Amino acid sequence: MxxxxxxxxxxxxxxxxxxxxxxxxxxxxxxxxxxxxxxxxxxxxxxxxxxxxxxxxxxxxxxxxxxREPLQHILGTAVLGATTVQVGPGVFVPRPETESLLEWALAAVADTPEPLVVDLCAGSGAIALAIAQARPDARVVAVERAAGALAWARRNMELHEAAGGTPVDLRGGDIGDERLLEDLEGRVDLVTANPPYVPDGTVVDPEVGEFDPAEAVFSGADGLDTIRRLVPVIAGLLTVGGTAAVEHDDTQGESAPALFAARRVFGEVTDHTDLTGRARFLTLRRVALTPRR
Missing domain, CATH: 1.10.8 (Helicase, Ruva Protein; domain 3)
Known part of the structure; x- marks a missing residue:
């Protein structure tokens, strides 16, 4: 040989x-x-x-x-923070750009003992699991609607728990279903979300267009349909002083924050860049007692 x-x-x-x-x-x-x-x-x-x-x-x-099969599909895994999750057909592959959102989110609750965290549009569960791994004292709830992604998230949660990690409460359902999270209304310290946000018809890389589920990528003519739906959900979940971080398209550095800034329950609405210097996620703080729906 x-x-x-x-x-x-x-x-x-x-x-x-x-x-x-x-x-x-x-x-x-x-x-x-x-x-x-x-x-x-x-x-x-x-x-x-x-x-x-x-x-x-x-x-x-x-x-x-x-x-152009995604590297993560070939490897069978993707990494976010210190967490490795299994991925494959049927679930959105976590991207390095989300590292910046994760770092901000962990810093936001660094001084909060036993924080209550909700991750919306959880996909593979990467963000929720990364937070749970970094903060084993946290109670983390993850929400995902798509059956394919939910199966991957469930698998990753089971592996995390089998390795001794703090269990994550995975809930299957639509973010607009008020019954899904009604037990958490007004109690949450941190909300994270990496929703679909690409405008319909946008030309994307083959790794995205041919392998990521379309419902996890595209969201209406301007890409903001799901983010609009997140506004009242986040308003209802956060406790006063609680914070949120929502990822968006790099063309939405003004339009996405504006949706939240228009609501008087939110303050400190700020946009942030990712590791490549592109507008990538917004953050905010809940400042008013009564959400205006």
Whole structure:
């Protein structure tokens, strides 16, 4: 059996992925190699040579990625904060851009003992689980409507709990169903949401358009349909002084915050950029006693 230098395989894979239009070709090439070797990306240097069978398997993975299948689908997992969740067909893949929202959310309740947190449009459960892992004293409730995403979230919650994590209360249903969260009205310290927010008809990357569920991506002509529905829900959930963080499209840095700023129950409505410097999520604080619906 012949042996091939791993670095040559990585270089060739990176070139192929770049030619296919993948946005992070070298990173993805390294991640696929690390996955196949069963090591972290930082330990690839400990495997200078690879055999023929490995090379064949690696080429097959690279071909899948070159066809724009999401890296996370190939790996079977996605990472948010210190949390790893399982993902695949039927659920939106968490993106690195959401790291900024997660960091803000954790800082917002850093001084709140045993905070009550609600994650709306939970998808795979990544945000809810990342908060639960970082704050085991928190009570975390996650809400998801889509059956496919709900199945993935349930699986991830079970794995989290089996590993000794604090259980997350996963509720299946629509955010507009008042019965779903009526026991939490006016009591919540933090609400997070990564809703669908892309305007209908927007041209998106193949990883999104061909693999993410459309209902988790698109939301009306201006992309704000679901965010509009979140406004009264968040107003009803938050306790006075409670905070919320809602992700939005990078074209909605003014329009999304304006929906919340128009409600007198909210103050400190602020927009934030993500790791790439693009407008990405808004935050607010509940300041009035009575929501105006």
């Amino acid at each position: 012949s042996r091939t230098p791993l670095r040559l395989e990585l270089m060739a894979a990176s070139r192929r992925l770049e030619e296919a239009g993948v946005g992070s070709p070298r990173f993805d090439a390294d991640e696929l190699a690390a996955h196949l070797l069963g090591v972290s990306r930082g330990r690839l240097g400990l495997h200078p040579l690879v055999g023929d069978e490995w090379v064949e398997q690696y080429h097959a993975l690279v071909a899948r990625r070159a066809a």
